[in-house]
Amino acid sequence: MTGRLVSVQRLCVHDGPGIRTTLFLKGCSLACRWCHNPETLSPKPEIGFHARKCVGCGKCAEVCPQGAHSFVEGSHHFDRGSCTACGKCVAACLPGALEYYGREVSVEEAVAAVLEDRTFYATSGGGCTVSGGEPLLQAQFCAELFRALHAAGVHCAVDTSGAVSWQSFETVLPYTDLFLYDVKHIDEQIHREHTGSGNGMILENLTRLAESGVPIEVRIPLIPGFNANQESLSALGKWLSRMPNIARVRLLPYHLARSKYETVGRRDTMPQAPIPTPEQVREAAAVLEGWGLEVGR
Amino acid sequence: MPRPFAEVRERLERQYLEVEFDPASGLSKEELFAELNRHRAEHPEEPRILTRAWLFHLLCSRARIAVDPEDYFVDQLEHHNLLLELRNEWWREEEGREFANDSPPAPGTCSSIVDTSHTCPNWRNLLRYGIRGLRDRVAGRPGAFYEAVALVYEGVLVLLQRFEAARPSPVLRSLIAGPPQTFHEALQLAYLYHELQEMEGEAVRSMGRFDLLYHPFYAADLEADRLTREQAKELLKYFWIKFFAKTQGKMFGKPFLLGPEVNELSYLALEAFREMHTTEVKLHLRVGEHTPPEFLDAAAECLQAGATSLEVLNDRAQVEMLCQHGRSQKDAEDYIIIGCCEPAVMGQEMNCSGAAALNLAKPVEMVLVSGEYDCFEDLRQAYLETLGAVFARCAEDTRRRERLWPRINPSPLLSGTMDSCLEQGRDVSEAGAKYNVTGCTLVGLANAVDSLAAIRHLVYEERRCTLAELRQALAANWEGYEELRLAALHRAPKWGNNDDRVDQLAVQITDFIGPRINREPNARGGVFHAALFGIIGSAKFFGEQTGALPDGRLAGTPLTMNTSATTGRDRGGVTSLINSVTKLDLSQFPMGTTLDLTLHPSVAKGEEGRDNVGAIIRSHFAQGGMALQFNLFDAGVLREAQRNPEQYASLQVRLCGWNVRFVDLALEEQELFITRAEAAG
Ligand code: SF4
Ligand code: SF4
Numbered sequence: 001m002t003g004r005l006v007s008v009q010r011l012c013v014h015d016g017p018g019i020r021t022t023l024f025l026k027g028c029s030l031a032c033r034w035c036h037n038p039e040t041l042s043p044k045p046e047i048g049f050h051a052r053k054c055v056g057c058g059k060c061a062e063v064c065p066q067g068a069h070s071f072v073e074g075s076h077h078f079d080r081g082s083c084t085a086c087g088k089c090v091a092a093c094l095p096g097a098l099e100y101y102g103r104e105v106s107v108e109e110a111v112a113a114v115l116e117d118r119t120f121y122a123t124s125g126g127g128c129t130v131s132g133g134e135p136l137l138q139a140q141f142c143a144e145l146f147r148a149l150h151a152a153g154v155h156c157a158v159d160t161s162g163a164v165s166w167q168s169f170e171t172v173l174p175y176t177d178l179f180l181y182d183v184k185h186i187d188e189q190i191h192r193e194h195t196g197s198g199n200g201m202i203l204e205n206l207t208r209l210a211e212s213g214v215p216i217e218v219r220i221p222l223i224p225g226f227n228a229n230q231e232s233l234s235a236l237g238k239w240l241s242r243m244p245n246i247a248r249v250r251l252l253p254y255h256l257a258r259s260k261y262e263t264v265g266r267r268d269t270m271p272q273a274p275i276p277t278p279e280q281v282r283e284a285a286a287v288l289e290g291w292g293l294e295v296g297r
Numbered sequence: 298m299p300r301p302f303a304e305v306r307e308r309l310e311r312q313y314l315e316v317e318f319d320p321a322s323g324l325s326k327e328e329l330f331a332e333l334n335r336h337r338a339e340h341p342e343e344p345r346i347l348t349r350a351w352l353f354h355l356l357c358s359r360a361r362i363a364v365d366p367e368d369y370f371v372d373q374l375e376h377h378n379l380l381l382e383l384r385n386e387w388w389r390e391e392e393g394r395e396f397a398n399d400s401p402p403a404p405g406t407c408s409s410i411v412d413t414s415h416t417c418p419n420w421r422n423l424l425r426y427g428i429r430g431l432r433d434r435v436a437g438r439p440g441a442f443y444e445a446v447a448l449v450y451e452g453v454l455v456l457l458q459r460f461e462a463a464r465p466s467p468v469l470r471s472l473i474a475g476p477p478q479t480f481h482e483a484l485q486l487a488y489l490y491h492e493l494q495e496m497e498g499e500a501v502r503s504m505g506r507f508d509l510l511y512h513p514f515y516a517a518d519l520e521a522d523r524l525t526r527e528q529a530k531e532l533l534k535y536f537w538i539k540f541f542a543k544t545q546g547k548m549f550g551k552p553f554l555l556g557p558e559v560n561e562l563s564y565l566a567l568e569a570f571r572e573m574h575t576t577e578v579k580l581h582l583r584v585g586e587h588t589p590p591e592f593l594d595a596a597a598e599c600l601q602a603g604a605t606s607l608e609v610l611n612d613r614a615q616v617e618m619l620c621q622h623g624r625s626q627k628d629a630e631d632y633i634i635i636g637c638c639e640p641a642v643m644g645q646e647m648n649c650s651g652a653a654a655l656n657l658a659k660p661v662e663m664v665l666v667s668g669e670y671d672c673f674e675d676l677r678q679a680y681l682e683t684l685g686a687v688f689a690r691c692a693e694d695t696r697r698r699e700r701l702w703p704r705i706n707p708s709p710l711l712s713g714t715m716d717s718c719l720e721q722g723r724d725v726s727e728a729g730a731k732y733n734v735t736g737c738t739l740v741g742l743a744n745a746v747d748s749l750a751a752i753r754h755l756v757y758e759e760r761r762c763t764l765a766e767l768r769q770a771l772a773a774n775w776e777g778y779e780e781l782r783l784a785a786l787h788r789a790p791k792w793g794n795n796d797d798r799v800d801q802l803a804v805q806i807t808d809f810i811g812p813r814i815n816r817e818p819n820a821r822g823g824v825f826h827a828a829l830f831g832i833i834g835s836a837k838f839f840g841e842q843t844g845a846l847p848d849g850r851l852a853g854t855p856l857t858m859n860t861s862a863t864t865g866r867d868r869g870g871v872t873s874l875i876n877s878v879t880k881l882d883l884s885q886f887p888m889g890t891t892l893d894l895t896l897h898p899s900v901a902k903g904e905e906g907r908d909n910v911g912a913i914i915r916s917h918f919a920q921g922g923m924a925l926q927f928n929l930f931d932a933g934v935l936r937e938a939q940r941n942p943e944q945y946a947s948l949q950v951r952l953c954g955w956n957v958r959f960v961d962l963a964l965e966e967q968e969l970f971i972t973r974a975e976a977a978g
Contacts, residue, residue: 009870010872011900013909014899019912019913094783095783095787116795119919122916123915123916123919124909124912
């Protein structure tokens with residue numbers, strides 16, 4: 001069993017309790033305009049190009065079987081359309097201007113990588129989180145990873161958008177200690193406009209998950225021009241207030257990651273609005289607290 | 298009556314800059330000098346310890362003094378560094394004679410000095426006996442040593458009387474009469490003693506176990522309603538600011554130790570430290586099994602507030618290590634840190650930690666120029682042999698210097714505090730202390746490990762180049778070999794990423810050189826002690842004398858310090874760095890070792906962040922780490938500080954063993970911190 005990974009990040013302190021290692025899995029079922037991990041959106045492996053680090057040595061062009069790298073008047077052109085993600089150019093690029101997103105790793109490899117930091121989980125009450133992207137698109141991989149980690153006594157969390165079949169949840173449920181569950185908007189239409197999908201499945205899955213009794217932390221990305229207003233938040237708060245087993249709600253003020261879009265050759269869809277001020281975050285929290293929810297910061 | 302600390306802080310920080318000594322209070326420099334010359338002419342055969350004691354007494358009784366009515370303490374004596382000048386004269390003379398016909402060791406391989414500057418007097422005896430009591434312990438005993446000790450303590454009594462006459466005070470009267478009775482008196486004594494020992498010529502590199510030593514005074518004062526907690530904190534701030542005032546933040550930080558058993562004063566000290574935000578007091582915190590978690594929390598709060606001039610110590614591991622290396626259990630438990638991270642038994646040890654230093658990277662250069670190797674194993678073996686030979690030479694030079702010490706810097710004031718010196722009638726310079734060890738610090742661990750790993754990768758595994766080509770590239774300082782250098786920098790594996798193949802090279806180097814150093818005799822009846830830390834001075838000095846290295850480093854740039862990874866190369870982050878470092882058997886480094894961690898402030902923010910810091914510390918300890926110190930900042934803030942230094946005057950960074958203000962660093966040094974911060978973010 002293998003999974004497709006974008007990266008392994010250590011000493012993560014915002015992906016659940018304590019000190020954690022977070023695996024970012026490739027592929028997502030939504031396409032949120034504010035996404036700050038655009039390299040995880042596509043389920044297929046792809047090549048990131050950090051133009052700032054390119055020294056123009058031409059090695060990539062030399063090794064690419066598809067001729068995807070070319071130099072027009074000294075400026076590097078990367079034709080993603082013809083790239084098959086074979087990874088040859090990444091291996092040849094010494095300055096690290098090219099990066100491979102979507103490495104295939106075995107469960108054993110992933111388990112070993114996570115267990116390296118087990119002392120830190122033990123002293124901090126931390127563990128492992130799978131994130132992405134939408135990790136539950138690779139639910140079987142997550143389940144096997146978690147089963148092995150559980151056997152080693154490691155706390156396991158899933159950071160999910162909820163936009164996957166209930167069956168995927170069932171696959172990981174026996175080995176999951178905590179769900180970090182993104183809820184973005186209560187209005188189906190607005191949700192669709194900004195994420196590419198409606199929210200029906202997301203809300204339904206959350207309802208079922210809440211009934212299962214597993215602890216859930218709901219996460220609300222705070223996005224200006226989308227949900228960062230009294231009305232949207234209040235509607236969300238009202239809906240959430242009826243759910244059992246919600247340990248807390250956490251607000252994630254959106255932050256900029258524009259250069260990452262360039263790196264993977266995607267059109268930058270991030271909002272043009274300024275990032276929320278601490279004052280706006282406090283106000284948003286107050287709205288949710290008004291519905292009796294505990295809001296973590 | 299002194300005013301609130303916060304109001305007068307700026308003035309206190311300048312207290313030593315323009316002191317007005319009353320000419321009527323004593324002799325000028327020329328007059329003092331004339332007195333000294335007359336004395337030396339009249340006593341040509343006098344043992345040097347007595348000449349120094351005589352001069353010490355002269356300065357105490359005849360040099361000019363000043364008192365500041367708005368300070369809680371008096372300490373201003375215009376001694377013109379005459380004792381240091383006399384020492385330096387003898388030093389030049391003795392070294393010149395001893396090494397006249399020597400060729401120095403190969404440049405950049407090692408260094409050795411007479412280290413009189415890593416000392417910790419027996420604070421317990423000072424507080425228990427007071428100045429008068431210490432004088433009385435030796436009064437009337439025959440021999441130059443006892444005479445010298447009696448003379449210097451007599452001098453201190455005279456000085457106290459002069460201060461008292463200039464500014465009558467019950468504190469001084471009490472100290473003239475006997476041992477200190479109150480918190481205020483104890484601090485006055487400690488500071489004055491500190492000043493006088495440094496005047497004698499031995500830097501005080503530990504102010505002792507602060508909470509343990511001073512709590513009885515503090516508690517008795519509170520009990521008797523003589524002092525409030527707030528007043529005690531004011532006193533402490535007035536006391537601590539002096540260390541900054543003296544050096545203007547340009548020195549190493551004055552070490553004070555807290556823990557592992559804590560009391561009210563431990564917390565008060567952390568609170569004052571956090572509020573003061575000073576670089577020039579350095580706190581070492583012994584954290585053991587019985588240290589309450591609240592204490593670690595309070596320490597983490599200091600870090601959060603930017604008061605990062607502190608280091609946490611794995612108490613159990615440190616004590617076990619000291620026992621392994623010759624200290625009794627009881628003495629080991631009474632350790633302090635002398636200087637950066639060198640554990641030593643409080644008041645019973647002359648550990649001379651700065652005496653010898655080895656450049657771990659230089660032998661890589663040496664084996665590369667000297668030969669061909671069929672396989673990496675042969676090269677690695679040659680490296681270790683060369684390193685061993687470098688140390689043998691270094692040890693011999695160091696011993697020869699140590700033998701000069703009694704003729705350069707006999708130290709009766711310091712020796713007078715130590716029981717063992719008094720029992721044997723021997724000065725610390727003649728091995729009078731109970732424990733006499735000699736430090737040998739190892740600089741450039743990451744450079745050496747990364748360079749060996751790079752050679753293995755580039756030449757023997759990937760075969761990107763031959764050894765001869767690599768040699769050429771290094772001789773050209775990588776010029777014209779950019780591609781190879783990129784491969785060295787980005788493809789060869791690096792120390793500090795929990796990559797076992799590289800880390801094992803570090804294990805092999807340390808397993809080889811640590812024990813080798815620790816069994817080598819010094820010239821004072823003890824042994825050398827290996828240290829896995831390097832101060833910035835030696836990292837720069839050795840770096841200047843080291844050519845380009847296979848790890849991609851350019852010629853002349855500073856080497857790495859402590860157990861750190863090469864700046865910016867620990868891509869795996871803090872946890873991987875800790876996992877790498879704790880693979881080493883750190884108990885082979887009884888002269889100390891430390892690890893610098895750079896954390897992004899978001900990791901340490903709020904209550905959860907405080908817990909995260911605690912968890913990192915505990916994880917490091919659980920894996921056998923010895924000591925940790927922190928930098929907490931993000932790259933953006935450092936850039937901003939670079940642009941607007943005035944607005945960031947108080948921003949501190951950790952520099953190997955002590956803190957400095959970021960804005961005081963040279964541009965290139967600032968850049969190193971920014972690179973580290975970027976990696977942490
Ligand atoms: S190999 Fe890397 S550095 Fe060289 S041209 Fe290609 S992308 Fe740029
Ligand atoms: S990954 Fe393979 S196909 Fe794609 S650009 Fe690189 S070398 Fe060419």
